[in-house]
Amino acid sequence: MSKTVLMKGNEALAEAAIIAGCRQYFAYPITPQNEIPAYMSRRMPEVGGTFLQAESELAAISMVLGAAAGGVRAMTSSSSPGMALKQEGISYIAGSELPCVLVNVMRGGPGLGAIAGAQGDYFQATRGGGNGDYRTIVLAPGSAQELADFTVDAFDLADQYRIPVLILADGYIGQMSEPVVLPEPTGKTFEKPWALTGAKGRSKNIIASLKLIPDNALEEHNLHLQEKYDLISENIRRIDxxxxxxxxxxxxxxxxxxxxxxxxxxxxxxxxxxxxxxxxxxxxxxxxxxxxxxxxxxxxxxxxxxxxxxxxxxxxxxxxxxxxxxxxxxxxxxxxxxxxxxxxxxxxxxxxxxxxxxx
Amino acid sequence: MTEELIIAGFGGQGVLLTGRLLCVAAMRQGKHVSHIPSYGAEMRGGTANCSVVISDEEIASPVIERPSIVIALNGPSVAKFESRIRPGGLLIWNSSLVKMAPTRSDLVLIPLDATDLSLAEGTERGANMAAIGALLKLKPDLVPMDAVEAALDEVISARNRKHNPVNRRILHAGYEITEKINAA
Amino acid sequence: MSAKTIPMYKRPKGLTDVRTHYCAGCGHGIIHKLIAEALEELEVLDRTILIAPVGCAVLAYKYIEVDGLEAAHGRAPAVATGLKRALPDKMVISYQGDGDLLAIGTGETIHTANRGEDITIIFVNNAVYGMTGGQMAPTTLEGQKTLTSPYGRNPAEVGFPIRACELLDTLESPVYIERTSVHNPASVRKTKKAILKALKYQKEGLGYSFVEILSMCPTNLGVEPVVGADWVKDAMIPWFPLKKFRDRPEEKKEEKQAS
The missing domain is CATH 3.40.50.920 (Rossmann fold)
Structure with missing residues (x-):
C-alpha cells in the first residue's frame, strides 16, 4: 500500500490516470488545471506515453478521439471556457461510442469569467454540452483523494460502457493540496474488437457518428444509445x-x-x-x-x-x-x-x- | 484545534514551500491539512500567498476568508491581509523589510527581523524559515519543531536539500528570538 | 508484346466493389482508386486507417478497404495525430477537402505539419464546398461565382485563394509537399506517384507528407464533366502551380538516425 503524501488535487488526478494505464494525454493550457499538463509533460515520457500540448481545445479533444479509436486509454483536461470548445469533439466521441476520460476543473463564467473555482458548468456537464441526444458519465470528487480514486474508476467505466466519463471538479478541489494515498490499478481489462488497428485477419472496422443509410439508421443508433444510457442509469448510483x-x-x-x-x-x-x-x-x-x-x-x-x-x-x-x-x-x-x-x-x-x- | 493561516510575501520568498512544509509536518502528526495557493494572474507582480488549514477535524473549505494567523514576509502582504485577520488573531510580520508597521490593537502583532536572521546565516532566502520558527514558538500546539525539521527533508527537492542545515539554523533562530520578543 | 507482359487494368484490391455516391466527373473516385493502389503496392492495407473529413468525402471509408474513422469538420489532422501517437506502427491517412483543410481546420493543418506528425495528408482542392451545395471555399478563385459569392469572389472583401503547399512549405518539419492534379491521364499518373511516395515515406517513418490534388467539381461549377476537367487546367493551375515543393527523405533519415 502506498503511503500518504501531500499532493495537489490536479497532480493526484494526473498520477492516477497514469496508474490507470492512460498513456495518451492531449491538452491545451488553461487555469486552474495547468498542473495536469505540466505533470503529464514530465511523467508521460517516463512511462513511454504521449504528452502533447495541442494547438487548441478543438484539436486536443480530436486527438483524444483518434487515440481512443485506436483502442488505448486517452484523456484530456481543461477548465470551463476550454471545456466549452471541447463539446464538439465530446459529441462526436459520444456518437462514435468511444471510451475516454475528460476532466473539467471548473472556474467562474460566463465567458472568460475568472480563474477562481466555481461550479457553473453543471448544466454543460450533465445535460450534454454538445449537439444531439447523448450523455456522459459525470463524477464529482470532493477531495484530492477522490480526484485520484475517481479517475482510476473513470477509465474502467469508460471502457466498460464505451462512453466518455467526465471528472467534474471545481478549481479549489484541483488546486488544493491534501493528504493522498495513491490508488492501486484495478487490473481490469477490456476487449476492444471495434478498435482501429488495421484490418488484419478481420474485416475492416469503421468508427463514425454519421448514420445516413438506411433512413432510420440514426434513430436506431439513438435508440441503442438510450438503451445504453438506461443501463448505466441502473448501474451507477453513487452517493455519500x-x-x-x-x-x-x-x-x-x-x-x-x-x-x-x-x-x-x-x-x-x-x-x-x-x-x-x-x-x-x-x-x-x-x-x-x-x-x-x-x-x-x-x-x-x-x-x-x-x-x-x-x-x-x-x-x-x-x-x-x-x-x-x-x-x-x-x-x-x-x-x-x-x-x-x-x-x-x-x-x-x-x-x-x-x-x-x-x- | 483549527488554525487557518495565510502566508504571503514576494515571489521567491518561499511562500508556497512554507505552507507545504507546515502541512506535511502536521500531516505526519495525524492532523487534517489543506494547502491552496493563490493561482494564475493574480499572483503576478505583487504578493504570492497560500492558504493553509491545519485541524483536528476534517477541513471544510481550503479557502480562508478570515485567517487566524498571517505570516507577512513583505510590506504589501501586511497591507493586504492585516484587515482580514480575525480579532485575537496572530500577525507575524517581517520587520526587516516592512516599513509600515501593522496597527491593529486587537491582534497579537509579532515583528520579526526575518530577513536579517536569514542574512546572518549568509542567505536572504530563509526569512520564511525564521517565520516558521516564530510561529512554532507562539503556537506550540500547531505542530512540534522536530516534525517540521523532519518535514524539511520530505518537502525540499533533492537539489536544494543541501541547504537544510542552514534552514534548520534559521528555523531555530526564529524560534529563539521569539522567546525573547515574548519575554519583552 | 506478349499477353503476359501487358498490364491488365483491374480494380485494386483496396477499392471496395460498390458504386460511390460521387457525381459524374468528380475527382474523388479517381483519387480513392490511387490511394487504394498505393496501399496495395506498399502492402499496408491491413495496417492502415483512413480518416474521412466532413465534406463530399465523408464516406471515403466506405470505398477503401482499410479501417475507417470519421473526424469533425477540420479536425482530421488532430484525429490522425492522436491515432498515430497511440499506434505508431499503423499507417494513418487524413483525407481532406479545401473547406476542411484551409478554413475550419487551418489551425490543425498548420500545427500538425509543424509537428511533423508521421502521417499523410491527401488534400483534395476543387475550389468549392461540394457537400453543402457549392459555397465559396478558401481556394475559390478570384471572380469565381459560387452560391455564397454570387458576384464572383472579390479579394478586396474576402481575400485571395489560399495556397496550401506554399503555406506549409514555410515550415521546417514536413518531409514531402507536392501539388498535383487529376484533370487528365498524365496528371493522374503523376498524382499516383506522389501518393505512393508520400505513403512510402510514412511507411519508413519519415514524418509528415502532404499531397495537394487539384480536382474537379463539375456539378457545382454547373458544367459538363469534360469542361470541369478543362477548368482545372485553365483556371486553377495558373493560380495553383503544379510543383514539388519539398522532398527530403535523406535529411529525415539522417535526423531519424541521429535521434
Missing part, C-alpha cells in the same frame, strides 16, 4: 450521505460546496438541529431515487452550490414536488459561507416553530 437518517433538514451539495455543507451539519447537530448532507458522487446519472427516498422524510431540502441554480434543478426533479427545495448559490469564485448555511437552516427551524405555535 452524512447524518441523513433522521435529518429534518437535508442539504444537497457536491465538491467544495459539500465540504462546507458537511461542516455546517456538524455545527447544526452540535446545536441540536437535525441537519444532514446528501452528496451525489455521480451527477449523471443523478441519484434521483436515493435522494427522493431520503428527502421525503425531511422538512425541507437546501441545495448549496457554487452556481446560481443548476444542481437545484436535478434536486427538484428528484423530489418531484413532494418536498420544498431551497437554493443557496454562490458564483464567480465565491464559496458558500459556513455561517450562511447554518443561518439558512436555523431560519427553517424558526419558521417551523412559529408555524406550529400559530396553529
Amino acid at each position: 450521505t452524512y447524518h441523513t437518517d433522521n435529518a429534518e433538514w437535508l442539504i444537497v451539495a457536491y465538491g467544495t460546496a459539500a465540504r462546507i455543507a458537511r461542516k455546517a451539519v456538524d455545527r447544526l447537530r452540535d446545536e441540536g438541529v437535525k441537519a444532514g448532507l446528501f452528496r451525489p458522487l455521480s451527477l449523471w446519472p443523478f441519484p434521483d431515487r436515493e435522494l427522493h427516498e431520503i428527502a421525503r422524510n425531511a422538512g425541507k431540502v437546501l441545495t448549496v452550490e457554487m452556481s446560481m441554480g443548476q444542481l437545484v434543478e436535478d434536486v427538484k426533479l428528484s423530489v418531484n414536488g413532494e418536498v420544498e427545495v431551497d437554493l443557496y448559490g454562490r458564483a464567480g469564485g465565491a464559496v458558500p459561507a459556513l455561517d450562511d448555511i447554518i443561518e439558512r437552516i436555523n431560519s427553517y427551524e424558526r419558521e417551523n416553530h412559529t408555524h406550529v405555535q400559530a396553529s
